[in-house]
Amino acid sequence: MKFFVDTAEIDAIAELNDLGMVDGVTTNPSLIKKSGRDIIEVTKAICDLVDGPVSAEVTATDADTMIKEGRKLVEIAENIAVKVPLTWDGLKACKVLSDDGHMVNVTLCFSANQALLAAKAGATFISPFIGRLDDINLDGMELIEDIRTIYDNYGFETQILAASIRTVNHILDSARIGADVITAPPAVIKSMVHHPLTDKGLDAFLADIKAADIKIL
Numbered sequence: 001m002k003f004f005v006d007t008a009e010i011d012a013i014a015e016l017n018d019l020g021m022v023d024g025v026t027t028n029p030s031l032i033k034k035s036g037r038d039i040i041e042v043t044k045a046i047c048d049l050v051d052g053p054v055s056a057e058v059t060a061t062d063a064d065t066m067i068k069e070g071r072k073l074v075e076i077a078e079n080i081a082v083k084v085p086l087t088w089d090g091l092k093a094c095k096v097l098s099d100d101g102h103m104v105n106v107t108l109c110f111s112a113n114q115a116l117l118a119a120k121a122g123a124t125f126i127s128p129f130i131g132r133l134d135d136i137n138l139d140g141m142e143l144i145e146d147i148r149t150i151y152d153n154y155g156f157e158t159q160i161l162a163a164s165i166r167t168v169n170h171i172l173d174s175a176r177i178g179a180d181v182i183t184a185p186p187a188v189i190k191s192m193v194h195h196p197l198t199d200k201g202l203d204a205f206l207a208d209i210k211a212a213d214i215k216i217l
């Protein structure tokens, strides 16, 4: 499973990238706003750092302007994936941009039927939002399972990019189901390392190291 980092914070991307844990990056208007930087400038900085797909989202809502914006975004770097919303106009833009040979990430997906349309429009990635479904007491993971089943039934090559990941369990469940990619905030990815028994075990080892004065260097 590929790990994308869901942020526009360069330092956080660089830290995970140095560990080989960044297969791509996703941004959205809210993350660009949070970074306080210009979209073109910060997206270029991310692309300079990361080899994998970097999603940059259009701002328009009509297909023609989305296509123009997408064509400008792909000039930033070869690894740009144009992110478009899952609307009828977004699907039109997806079809044109993917036919042009560009990667397209169709975002704000909340149903399997939407995911089916995105695949038929040639999306490279479909982004179902798990956390936001959980927020309204629906089952985000059930959506990932449904999309996996449907895409496998018909051999769609669109990659399932599980998004709006809030917890380590979202990542584990996505991996179990077979999502192709997860995108998560750096803090959620880093928190995967924690286990209380690891901390407890290390404390015991450290106590014995001190008691026995064990030294290597």
Ligand code: G3P
Pocket: 006, 026, 028, 127, 129, 131, 132, 163, 164, 165, 166, 183
């Ligand atoms: O990748 C989409 C993601 O940024 C949305 O996450 O937590 O705002 O629902 P969230």
